[in-house]
Amino acid sequence: MSEKEMRGGAEEVRDRLPDEQTICDLAELFKMFGDPTRAKILGCLQVRDLCVGELAEILDMSLSAVSHQLRVLRGAKLVRRSKEGKEARYALDDDHVIKIMEYGLTHVREDRQ
Amino acid sequence: MSEKEMRGGAEEVRDRLPDEQTICDLAELFKMFGDPTRAKILGCLQVRDLCVGELAEILDMSLSAVSHQLRVLRGAKLVRRSKEGKEARYALDDDHVIKIMEYGLTHVREDRQ
DNA sequence: ATAACACTTGAACGCTTTTTCAAGTGTTCA
DNA sequence: TGAACACTTGAAAAAGCGTTCAAGTGTTAT
Numbered sequence: 001m002s003e004k005e006m007r008g009g010a011e012e013v014r015d016r017l018p019d020e021q022t023i024c025d026l027a028e029l030f031k032m033f034g035d036p037t038r039a040k041i042l043g044c045l046q047v048r049d050l051c052v053g054e055l056a057e058i059l060d061m062s063l064s065a066v067s068h069q070l071r072v073l074r075g076a077k078l079v080r081r082s083k084e085g086k087e088a089r090y091a092l093d094d095d096h097v098i099k100i101m102e103y104g105l106t107h108v109r110e111d112r113q
Numbered sequence: 114m115s116e117k118e119m120r121g122g123a124e125e126v127r128d129r130l131p132d133e134q135t136i137c138d139l140a141e142l143f144k145m146f147g148d149p150t151r152a153k154i155l156g157c158l159q160v161r162d163l164c165v166g167e168l169a170e171i172l173d174m175s176l177s178a179v180s181h182q183l184r185v186l187r188g189a190k191l192v193r194r195s196k197e198g199k200e201a202r203y204a205l206d207d208d209h210v211i212k213i214m215e216y217g218l219t220h221v222r223e224d225r226q
Numbered sequence: 227a228t229a230a231c232a233c234t235t236g237a238a239c240g241c242t243t244t245t246t247c248a249a250g251t252g253t254t255c256a
Numbered sequence: 257t258g259a260a261c262a263c264t265t266g267a268a269a270a271a272g273c274g275t276t277c278a279a280g281t282g283t284t285a286t
Binding site for chain 1: 127129131136137146147152167170207216217220224
Binding site: 051052053063064067068071085086087088 | 231232233234235
């Protein structure tokens with residue numbers, strides 16, 4: 001039984017939705033891909049593991065900006081860091097990343113036909 | 114040939130990236146899923162087509178807030194509107210939406226194990 | 227020990243986004 | 257024609273985000 005009466009069939013829709021926390025986690029995940037800088041970083045790391053300086057050079061951005069975004073991506077468990085001497089090497093931490101981006105790319109490209 | 118000399122192999126990574134416009138389009142797409150309200154709306158519309166008032170009721174939000182987000186989603190061509198008398202009925206405009214969300218959900222749920 | 231290198235961090239700034247609020251449009255019904 | 261309904265819109269307030277700047281950490285080389 002739901003808290004309030006709703007007009008015809010509306011609560012049926014609500015009951016079929018994933019719960020609040022799941023939706024928010026989902027949104028958090030997609031938000032990671034929702035910024036060009038982060039999308040580029042994830043794209044680069046699909047080619048190979050890279051350290052911060054290399055990423056900064058490739059993206060033509062400051063070390064700091066890249067480092068901040070890597071931190072965000074690390075918080076979302078999408079990338080992983082391994083220290084090698086004074087370098088910090090980053091890698092994708094998740095197989096899904098590639099699939100999700102591929103799927104998005106397919107969509108974007110189909111939209112252009 | 115690239116504009117500048119880069120340290121070992123970095124330009125090779127850059128050359129393998131999708132072009133700027135594609136990355137930005139991709140980020141724009143994922144940004145749509147990157148907000149809980151929009152994610153919920155898209156989730157609801159996967160169950161069935163709905164009008165603005167129903168969505169507002171299900172999400173427990175104002176008509177205005179929902180309408181604004183539907184506008185954004187319409188701009189991204191993820192939902193479609195059809196007027197029926199005084200109602201505005203919204204539907205998913207894209208098959209990819211379901212797949213993309215499903216994929217994201219799989220990821221989110223696996224992350225919890 | 228000192229300097230150079232490769233980041234990381236926190237605070238601040240400007241920009242964008244989301245929600246609210248109030249007013250406006252278009253349709254239906256009496 | 258007027259009132260009710262179902263949105264839509266624009267502007268403004270509130271919140272959130274991304275980049276920069278300056279300072280800080282830890283590692284390596286001299």
